[in-house]
Amino acid sequence: MKRLWIALVILGVILGLTLLHTRTLQSFTDGLAGQLEQAQELAREDAWPKAAELTRSALERWRSQDVRLHVLLRHADTDSIYAGFQEVLALLDSREYGEYAAANARLICQLELLSEAEQLTLKNIL
Template identity: 55%
Template sequence: MKRLWIAAAILAALFCATLLNSWYLRGFTRELTGLLEQAEALAEAGDWERADLLTRSAFEHWSSRDGYLHVTLRHSDTDLIHVGFQEVLEFIECQEGGEYSAANARLAAQIQLIYESEQLTLKNVF
């Protein structure tokens, strides 16, 4: 009977950790996509310098959580987002409006998909 309670406690701890990770990723991804949306608006207004600063701020925020993200997410997903940031920053540097907008939208969608893939839903369970 003791082993049953230990197993149940471990399962409950894992379930709580899963919920906590999902909650954290929701806030984290919303913050990043918000910064990227603000950068997009600034770039459309022609303020490439501030768009660059906001995008770099989002990238630094992403990079500061690199260890956590590599432990909790698939490496291919985190690598894809890292490459996406590099692409977006390059388009900002070249001030390529159309290419930047497409790359920025793709990056924001990839970040949002990370949260959606970690949600506890029937679609993700089965």
């Protein structure tokens, strides 16, 4: 009976940590997506330097969590998002709004999908 309780406690701890991970990841990616949306609005208003600064700030936030993200998530996903940031920054420098807006929308979508993939849902379990 003691083994059963130990196993249940371990499972409870794992479940709790999983829920904590999904909540913090969603908060993190939502914040980054918000910054990228603000940057796109600035670019639309021809405030390109401010948009680039905000996007670089979002990239720095992403880099600040690099180790944790690489440990907990698929490397292909994190690498793809990093590449998306690089593409968006390059397009900000070129000041081509159409291409920038499309790349920025892809990056935001990747962030949302990353968060969604980590959620504890029946779709993700099965």
